[in-house]
Amino acid sequence: MSAEIQSTSLPMAPVRHAVRRHWDENLLAWLIAAITLLPLAVVLVSLLQPQTDIWAHLTAFVLPDLLLNTVWLLLGVGVGSLLLGVSLAWLTAIYDFPGRKHFGWALALPLAMPAYVLAFVQIGLYDFTGPLQTLIRELWGDSRWVPAIRSRAGVILTLTLALYPYVYLLARNAFQTQGRRALEAAASLGLSRRQGFWRVALPMARPWLVGGVTLALMECLADFGTVATFNYDTFTTAIYKAWFSLFNLTAASQLASLLVLAVLVLALLEQHVRGDKRYTSAGRLSQMRPERLRGWRAALAVCACLLVLGLAFLIPLVQLLWWAQSVAAEQLDLRYFGFIGRSLLLSAGAAGLVVLIALALAYAVRRKSGLGVRLAARLATLGYAVPGTVLAVGVFIPIAWLDNRLIETVRTLGWGEPTQLIKGTLAVMLLAYIARFLAVAFEPTQSAMQRITASQEEAAASMGLGRRAVLRRIHLPMLRGGLFTAALMVFVDVMKEMPITLMTRPFGWDTLSVRVFEMTSEGQWEMAALPAVAIVLAGLIPVILLALHTEKQA
Amino acid sequence: MSASLLNLDQVEVGYGDKTVLRDLSFALAPGEIGCLLGPSGCGKTTALRAIAGFETIRAGRIRLNGDVIAGADGHWPPQRRGIGMVFQDYALFPHLTVAGNVGFGLGALDKGARAAKVAELLEVVGLAAHANDYTHALSGGQQQRVALARALAPEPRLLLLDEPFSNLDVELRERLSQEVRDILKARGMTALLVTHDQHEAFALADRIGVMDGGQLRQWDRAYALYHEPADRFVADFVGEGAFLPATVIAPGELSFELGQGPYLATQEGRPGQTLQVLLRPDDVLHDDHSALQARVVKKAFRGAQFLYTLALPSGATVLSLVPSHHDHAIGELIGIRLEIDHLIAFS
Numbered sequence: 001m002s003a004e005i006q007s008t009s010l011p012m013a014p015v016r017h018a019v020r021r022h023w024d025e026n027l028l029a030w031l032i033a034a035i036t037l038l039p040l041a042v043v044l045v046s047l048l049q050p051q052t053d054i055w056a057h058l059t060a061f062v063l064p065d066l067l068l069n070t071v072w073l074l075l076g077v078g079v080g081s082l083l084l085g086v087s088l089a090w091l092t093a094i095y096d097f098p099g100r101k102h103f104g105w106a107l108a109l110p111l112a113m114p115a116y117v118l119a120f121v122q123i124g125l126y127d128f129t130g131p132l133q134t135l136i137r138e139l140w141g142d143s144r145w146v147p148a149i150r151s152r153a154g155v156i157l158t159l160t161l162a163l164y165p166y167v168y169l170l171a172r173n174a175f176q177t178q179g180r181r182a183l184e185a186a187a188s189l190g191l192s193r194r195q196g197f198w199r200v201a202l203p204m205a206r207p208w209l210v211g212g213v214t215l216a217l218m219e220c221l222a223d224f225g226t227v228a229t230f231n232y233d234t235f236t237t238a239i240y241k242a243w244f245s246l247f248n249l250t251a252a253s254q255l256a257s258l259l260v261l262a263v264l265v266l267a268l269l270e271q272h273v274r275g276d277k278r279y280t281s282a283g284r285l286s287q288m289r290p291e292r293l294r295g296w297r298a299a300l301a302v303c304a305c306l307l308v309l310g311l312a313f314l315i316p317l318v319q320l321l322w323w324a325q326s327v328a329a330e331q332l333d334l335r336y337f338g339f340i341g342r343s344l345l346l347s348a349g350a351a352g353l354v355v356l357i358a359l360a361l362a363y364a365v366r367r368k369s370g371l372g373v374r375l376a377a378r379l380a381t382l383g384y385a386v387p388g389t390v391l392a393v394g395v396f397i398p399i400a401w402l403d404n405r406l407i408e409t410v411r412t413l414g415w416g417e418p419t420q421l422i423k424g425t426l427a428v429m430l431l432a433y434i435a436r437f438l439a440v441a442f443e444p445t446q447s448a449m450q451r452i453t454a455s456q457e458e459a460a461a462s463m464g465l466g467r468r469a470v471l472r473r474i475h476l477p478m479l480r481g482g483l484f485t486a487a488l489m490v491f492v493d494v495m496k497e498m499p500i501t502l503m504t505r506p507f508g509w510d511t512l513s514v515r516v517f518e519m520t521s522e523g524q525w526e527m528a529a530l531p532a533v534a535i536v537l538a539g540l541i542p543v544i545l546l547a548l549h550t551e552k553q554a
Numbered sequence: 555m556s557a558s559l560l561n562l563d564q565v566e567v568g569y570g571d572k573t574v575l576r577d578l579s580f581a582l583a584p585g586e587i588g589c590l591l592g593p594s595g596c597g598k599t600t601a602l603r604a605i606a607g608f609e610t611i612r613a614g615r616i617r618l619n620g621d622v623i624a625g626a627d628g629h630w631p632p633q634r635r636g637i638g639m640v641f642q643d644y645a646l647f648p649h650l651t652v653a654g655n656v657g658f659g660l661g662a663l664d665k666g667a668r669a670a671k672v673a674e675l676l677e678v679v680g681l682a683a684h685a686n687d688y689t690h691a692l693s694g695g696q697q698q699r700v701a702l703a704r705a706l707a708p709e710p711r712l713l714l715l716d717e718p719f720s721n722l723d724v725e726l727r728e729r730l731s732q733e734v735r736d737i738l739k740a741r742g743m744t745a746l747l748v749t750h751d752q753h754e755a756f757a758l759a760d761r762i763g764v765m766d767g768g769q770l771r772q773w774d775r776a777y778a779l780y781h782e783p784a785d786r787f788v789a790d791f792v793g794e795g796a797f798l799p800a801t802v803i804a805p806g807e808l809s810f811e812l813g814q815g816p817y818l819a820t821q822e823g824r825p826g827q828t829l830q831v832l833l834r835p836d837d838v839l840h841d842d843h844s845a846l847q848a849r850v851v852k853k854a855f856r857g858a859q860f861l862y863t864l865a866l867p868s869g870a871t872v873l874s875l876v877p878s879h880h881d882h883a884i885g886e887l888i889g890i891r892l893e894i895d896h897l898i899a900f901s
Binding site: 184186 | 638
């Protein structure tokens with residue numbers, strides 16, 4: 001990206017530079033894509049070289065349970081989040097009832113609470129020693145009839161409550177933007193509102209619904225903290241155990257490769273269900289006012305929203321704050337500020353790094369919109385679908401290999417006797433973060449970039465600005481908002497991230513989420529609450545921004 | 555008025571303390587094509603949506619085939635009214651094929667009858683070959699025809715068209731509006747159209763209502779709107795023209811720079827009062843032998859004709875449409891004469 005290379009889209013661009021520029025940006029994009037592709041390749045290659053003894057052990061003792069657990073989890077959370085998300089979205093998009101406007105954004109609040117935080121709060125609330133069962137025992141003397149929260153149903157319920165907002169937000173968007181005009185058309189053809197829902201709004205929203213459910217299921221597959229808290233073995237926990245308890249890197253990467261296959265199957269399934277139909281909205285936004293609910297119908301609507309919001313966010317939050325304040329006096333010490341400090345440092349550093357790379361990638365795509373660059377960008381942003389446990393394994397293995405080569409070289413040169421060079425640094429963790437969160441930063445960066453039109457660039461060029469000046473005086477100022485959003489999203493995601501941090505952190509780099517994991521695995525809910533509150537507070541930022549954004553649109 | 559199919563009686567629509575539509579009354583006979591014409595924000599789309607049932611009316615009454623579909627006693631939901639609608643943006647269902655869209659409102663028919671109906675309508679709009687395409691694969695004009703076929707399929711009692719051609723380019727617009735008129739007339743369909751484009755209104759409608767500020771100014775045939783506008787707004791909005799000062803010389807008679815004669819007016823003027831008389835460009839003819847001379851101030855080439863702006867000796871200007879082989883230079887004096895059935899004057 002040197003200044004003397006001119007864009008061919010500018011007037012009088014020297015043609016002879018085109019070839020070289022083309023190559024530059026292709027190389028850049030593919031280098032970025034390699035950060036995601038290399039770990040994936042490493043993990044997948046292990047699938048091709050099965051070690052028979054490990055496979056025998058896995059298929060006999062581990063895999064059947066893992067598969068069964070995973071399938072149940074996907075099925076339960078898929079159906080649950082679809083039902084919850086679609087019905088709440090329809091309710092708040094089409095009907096009017098007291099508090100509708102506030103429920104509209106508040107129902108997305110559970111996104112602020114990572115599933116692993118919700119998990120330990122739910123267990124604390126509804127387990128045998130929790131306040132609910134204690135109260136029941138005080139009233140009736142016996143609480144053994146209450147269904148156990150530490151169960152398959154409990155995990156499914158918890159993850160559904162944590163992940164339904166993905167379906168809710170997308171479905172609501174679909175209903176609001178294209179359901180209404182289409183519903184009018186359906187009404188003019190003789191359909192009632194209920195018929196319109198089943199025959200028009202729902203089928204038209206299908207790509208959004210499929211997208212939302214896929215997001216929820218991807219999160220489900222990637223989830224480590226929740227299933228670990230519930231002792232519900234899935235691939236992510238199995239990878240972690242193979243890595244830390246058995247120190248078996250090969251088994252870990254074999255399991256990781258199976259998890260990648262599961263993700264792949266899910267992605268293909270989405271493509272298939274979505275079909276080849278292109279969905280554009282039927283007509284522009286129309287200002288049809290929502291139908292007013294009265295009497296018991298309105299009361300029912302309010303109750304439904306309150307129930308979900310209470311179970312998924314308000315009650316857990318109150319419980320969390322209660323625990324946090326009960327231990328604040330003894331726990332709010334230097335150690336705690338150390339967790340916060342490292343979390344902030346890591347999140348900010350990763351955010352800056354990821355946004356920089358996302359900007360480079362978006363710029364490369366814009367400059368050279370060829371197939372090669374677009375493919376590279378597509379592959380580079382795949383990482384968001386890849387579970388953190390997989391990336392941790394996939395980044396660690398090649399780095400460890402490289403480290404060993406370097407150590408050998410150092411030894412043969414007689415420069416010293418190091419035991420590790422790159423392995424024990426932040427590099428592994430940061431690379432895994434980049435691979436996982438590049439998509440998060442790339443989306444807002446690219447959409448901001450797309451808002452700069454070619455003619456705006458050409459206008460600047462016609463006024464004599466060089467390529468670097470265009471970047472500085474047109475691109476960066478216009479991109480500021482998008483880059484800020486991108487950085488904020490990555491910041492919060494890294495703050496909440498658990499498996500990568502847990503598996504690849506250098507010695508002493510305990511963050512808030514690591515602390516939450518350690519305390520929950522010992523069943524110390526109160527101690528876990530304090531760091532969890534800080535994570536939830538950070539998680540609230542993007543949800544509030546999202547709410548403000550949707551309010552502005554409405 | 556019992557013979558009319560659609561009848562609006564002093565209809566009022568408003569939101570909060572804002573009245574969007576007031577005192578709207580007009581009627582459409584069966585098989586007639588009506589049009590509400592007016593600038594944007596005049597309330598014409600609101601009127602259409604009130605008839606369709608997407609807006610509730612605050613006062614007045616809407617009757618369809620004798621049934622009161624909206625009024626003090628209640629408000630039929632849109633799906634019960636049996637009114638078809640072609641939306642401005644077509645609102646086609648993207649998850650259905652062309653045939654699926656057209657057959658959408660035919661739930662009451664059995665499979666065979668539905669397929670036959672869909673085939674018939676696709677034949678009518680000339681899209682039989684596209685039955686299994688998805689709508690986004692079609693051009694704008696084709697999408698428009700799918701929307702028309704879809705609205706016609708359930709055989710509605712009335713068809714509403716909301717700016718049906720505004721998303722199309724000009725040439726296509728003219729061709730399609732003729733096609734649509736032919737289709738509607740062939741089926742004996744009663745229709746009401748909303749547009750801001752007078753050419754579209756003239757091409758399609760039997761009766762046109764000019765609206766402004768939420769009120770209907772005139773409900774009439776195109777010829778009458780042009781040559782006998784009810785008020786100054788209609789005279790300005792429909793067609794081109796110039797106003798010349800005139801003096802009332804006797805009851806029903808006035809005199810102005812180019813002559814004198816009987817006139818029509820909304821209010822009777824007193825002798826001696828000054829009025830404005832409307833002259834359309836086709837009222838002022840070019841005649842080399844005429845003693846009346848006017849100076850060419852501006853000229854606009856319109857293909858078959860020139861539209862000249864001519865200054866009279868007093869300095870007032872009139873417009874004149876002249877066959878384009880009469881090419882006069884600006885500043886030149888040319889002879890003109892009036893050919894006019896009756897004078898229209900406004901105060």
